[in-house]
Amino acid sequence: MxxxxxxxxxxxxxxxxxxxxxxxxxxxxxxxxxxxxxxxxxxxxxxxxxxxxxxxxxxxxxxxxxxxxxxxxxxxxxxxxxxxxxxxxxxxxxxxxxxxxxxxxxxxxxxxxxxxxxxxxxxxxxxxxxxxxxxxxxxxxxxxxxxxxxxxxxxxNHKQPSNTSNRDTSSLLPVEHKVVGRDDEKNNIINKLLSFSSASVRRNFSILPIVGVGGIGKTTLAQFVYNDERIEKHFSKRIWVCVSNNFDVLSLTKKIYESLKLHQNHTIDNLDLLQREILESLKSKKVLLVLDDVWNDDDRESWGKLLAPFSSVEGGSMVLLTTRMEKITKMMTGTMEPIFLRGLSEENYWDFFKNCAFGDEDPKNYNKLQDIGKKIVKKLKGSPLAAKTVGGILRNNLDDEHWEDILNSEIWELEQSQNDIVPALRLSYQHLSSHLKPCFRFCSIFPQDYQFDKEKIIYMWMALGLVRKPTKGNRRPEDIGHEYFDDLVKKSFFDCKSAGECYVMHDLLHDLAGLVSQGECFRIDECSGPKSIPTSIRHLSICNYVALPIPEIIKLKNLRTLLINSDSSEDDILKVLKGLKSLCILVVRNFNIIDDCISSLIHLRYLANHDISHVPKSVNKLYHLQFLYYQESFYRHFSDLPVDSIENLINLRILSTPNTRCGKTSGIGRLTSLQILEKFIVAMNENNFLELKNLRELRELVIESLEKVSRVEDICEANLKEKEHIQELTLDWTEEYDECSRSPEVDEQVL
Structure with missing residues (x-):
């Protein structure tokens, strides 16, 4: 390892x-x-x-x-x-x-x-x-x-760090390189480059980013565009610079200087002299500058310095850049909406793969290899670089057995050069800030195509101590966790689906998470079957897997996370939990006898138990608990939340149960760290609003059954005006309630 x-x-x-x-x-x-x-x-x-x-x-x-x-x-x-x-x-x-x-x-x-x-x-x-x-x-x-x-x-110490890429690119497409399936994207980009009007921005040029994960074909597409006849005619000067992750203004300026063939003197190290000559050379010319493989997403000042000589160019000039970092699109004013590059369509990808795997040979002469190849393609997730990497290995030996061996291997196990898919994706990981790496690795315990709930994954990071504590102001750990997640989105590790409520991870990046989390994270599902679990594992998930490997699990003395989404028996789960004392996160389902062992899990911060009928009293001893999720069974009704099951949870931040019914003595008023209270039900003939009085940290609050309020003075006890952090407040009157018993005057005063 x-x-x-x-x-x-x-x-x-x-x-x-x-x-x-x-x-x-x-x-x-x-x-x-x-x-x-x-x-x-x-x-x-x-x-x-x-x-x-x-x-x-x-x-x-x-x-x-x-x-x-x-x-x-x-x-x-x-x-x-x-x-x-x-x-x-x-x-x-x-x-x-x-x-x-x-x-x-x-x-x-x-x-x-x-x-x-x-x-x-x-x-x-x-x-x-x-x-x-x-x-x-x-x-x-x-x-x-x-x-x-x-x-x-x-x-x-004298060696260059391995996460500094030695990759260099040229504006020329490789000899015999055929671009497949990118005509629509190419024409879209060219239309944007040709139709840009400087009248819409405060300077003579704009920036068009191409954003996508490593190996998706950003550089090839940029080369495709750069060499198009329409581009050559439209721009009087074209400049190609491979930036990589060494964003040094002087060295990049030298590359631009050399590309313009101003002088052959490579010893000039005066930035001012270089940039003044570039500025003079580009004056009143329509310029296309391609910045390929850009990583710098946090140094706005350097961007300003690099582009300073382009202030003299003719209006309509463009900067086309390729990057994995969506955040870069926000670095400079006048940046156009980015082009997000996805994997090739299934049909185009198969054509591209055949070019890579068969070379000059006619695939029609290898029917069995084509059948094997179609199975291999499904594992490559539409990535052109993955197709080139694996295709290059396959074309050396057009033998059925060799192709079967490749089919049964993981892409990470294949021997690869520095410019192949695994090094390309690993570079994305190595470029992450140190605090983001463990957050990304943790995501490997979820299956491919898993739809991540942003809030819940942040809560899990918090439960594991992966989110640093705020040092000043009114910032919460949740706020910092949101920054972490947003950074991963901006660096293309997550794709946003359904208006920011759901996120997915590209399949190859999910595979990368599995690679870099070896020895730390482990997942067992119906596809993987039984596996030997390394004793170093910290985070374990078991999905759709009937038999729990109990002897192996109870050996994991350093296990921090256990997610069980299977039909395992309650007795088996009980045996497992009795042997695990360091758990911080526990997610189980259909487990009603948790009372017998839960109180011993004193490090627990995150507990989710689905398909059950009640919250056990022993949960009240989990003083470190911050996040509590309970979901009732489809077959049985969830009982009311009793006082002796939550009142001691003074660190609880999220309480999500089907029926958070709070009476006078429910004890919920002691949970002063609560951020979200999804359902506070007004009690009949008793003033339970006092329970809300000291919950000053609430961000979201839902109050139901307000038709039961008989005196407006009662709701004043909740001190809603003093809850300065409230972002969402829902006031609900039940429609089925007897209209004759309602008081419109009281309802109006409540509002």
């Missing part, structure tokens, strides 16, 4: 530093001499952090390209040790919440005394002190080995 797959944005020295600080605070509670050694180990661990960060940075950025089993093993050991320490701290936080909920917080006023009380209680409860000692020693022992790998990184 490539070592970058082990880390991939997981490590942050600040997190481990805070972890060490927390561990030190617990060690201080034991004043015996035996703890002096633990404190010393923690201090040495602090000193080793810079070296650990150096190794992690090198791995995460792709500096260490080749596989290194020894380093991969050490990375997993260190990750295991850190996560075990995180679980310990989280457990101590759980006990503190338990003390506060039980009202004991007021009895212990001093923070240190409270910490000591909680720690001592935990020690009495089980072997917590012994665990703490083992955790600290485990961390130190793993960290002590980092020096060996620092030397490995030092040797690579």
């Amino acid at each position: 490539a070592v970058e797959l082990v880390v991939g944005g997981w490590f942050a020295s600040s997190i481990v530093s805070n972890l060490i600080t927390s561990l030190i605070s617990y060690v201080k509670e034991d004043q015996s001499k035996r703890q002096l050694g633990l404190k010393a180990e923690l201090r040495r661990l602090e000193k080793a952090l810079p070296k650990i960060q150096t190794v992690m940075n090198a791995v995460d950025s792709g500096h260490i390209k080749e596989e290194n089993p020894e380093l991969a093993s050490w990375l997993w050991q260190f990750r295991d040790a850190v996560e075990e320490a995180e679980d310990f701290i989280d457990e101590m936080d759980y006990y503190q919440l338990e003390e506060e909920i039980k009202g004991k917080k007021s009895k212990v006023s001093h923070a240190a005394s409270r910490l000591k009380t909680i720690f001592q209680r935990a020690v009495r409860k089980d072997t917590t002190l012994e665990r703490l000692k083992n955790i600290i020693k485990g961390l130190y022992e793993v960290a002590a080995d980092v020096g060996h790998f620092v030397h490995l990184v030092d040797k690579l």
Whole structure:
């Protein structure tokens, strides 16, 4: 396994530093001499952090390209040790919440005394002190080995990072290269380039982006357009520059300078001199500038500098750029609506694949190979580069057995050059910011063509601690999670469907997520069948798979996510849950005996249980829980939400149940972190609006059965005017309610 797959944005020295600080605070509670050694180990661990960060940075950025089993093993050991320490701290936080909920917080006023009380209680409860000692020693022992790998990184410091592409492109189409199935897109782009009028913008040129995932054919389409006779006649100057992901204004300006053949002197490094000569050369000329393979989506100032010499061009000039990053389309004013490039149609793709796989041979002479080829094509998801990659491997051996071997292989397993499909897609991943990598990898546990609910996937990232905490202002973790998701959309990792409510991931990018999450994420479905589950797995989903591999699952001691969407028996699910203590996310269905084991899952942040009849009382002990989803069974009615099943969930942010019926003593008023309350039902003959009074963080609120309000003073108790964060408020009167009993005057005052 490539070592970058082990880390991939997981490590942050600040997190481990805070972890060490927390561990030190617990060690201080034991004043015996035996703890002096633990404190010393923690201090040495602090000193080793810079070296650990150096190794992690090198791995995460792709500096260490080749596989290194020894380093991969050490990375997993260190990750295991850190996560075990995180679980310990989280457990101590759980006990503190338990003390506060039980009202004991007021009895212990001093923070240190409270910490000591909680720690001592935990020690009495089980072997917590012994665990703490083992955790600290485990961390130190793993960290002590980092020096060996620092030397490995030092040797690579002089090398160029592997996520800087060496790819270069030309304006010329390769010899004998046939463009298939892009005539409509070509003509659309040419029409836009020829019909642009500078009168509609404040400058003489506009920018037309071609956006699409890696390997979809953006460069080929741009070459197709660039060499069209209509383009040659319309523009007096055409310039082609391959940008790649090294967006350096000086070097790109030099490429433009050289393309214009102004001088043969390659030693000019004065940006001002270069740009003034370019400006003079382009004055009053209609220019087409193609910027191919652009990655820079966050440096508006550099864009302005690069395009400065084009202020003198004739009106109607154009910049055509190709990119994977939709965000780039927002970087410069005057940018036209982008052309989003999709995969080839089924018919065109088959024609293109035959050209790649059979070359000069006539496919009609190979009927069986055509049958195999059509099956292979279905796996390539319409990507031209994937067809070229696999076709190039196939055409070397037009043998039935060879083609069958390729059919039964994953595209990621095939030997490929730097410009083939896997390196092209992996570059997209390597170019992601470190905080986005684990979010993208996590998505691999969902099946292909899965329709992602934006809000729920963000909530899952939050539950796993993948979303950083806000540092200032009124920003919430949800707001930061939205930024993460929107960045992935802008970088073409997700496609938006149905007006922003549903998103899908391109099939090849989903495959990429599976590749880069090996050892961390695992999915079992009806297509994959039984598989051996690596013990390093953190996130597991089981879809449409009847028999749970119980012995393998209960070995996953570091499992954080478990999604079970199958017809497994309640007894099997119970056996699995009893062996998993580190879960943060649990999604199950048709599981009504969850009472017996749920309270032991003290790290749980996200719980969804579908096709059930009630919320079990044991959920009330999940003090860390932030997101709770329950859905009633089609065959049975969901009972009312009882007070003793949610009132202690003081960290709950989302409550979604079929019947959130809240009476005077429902306890929902204690859930002061709630962001969304989907159904608050007004009670008859009792004022339950007091429950809403302290829910000041609400963003969405639905109040039903308002016809039951007899006094307008009652609804005033809800303090709706003080809920400054409310974005959606729904007030509902039930139509079936007896009209004779309604008071129009009260209804009007309520509004």
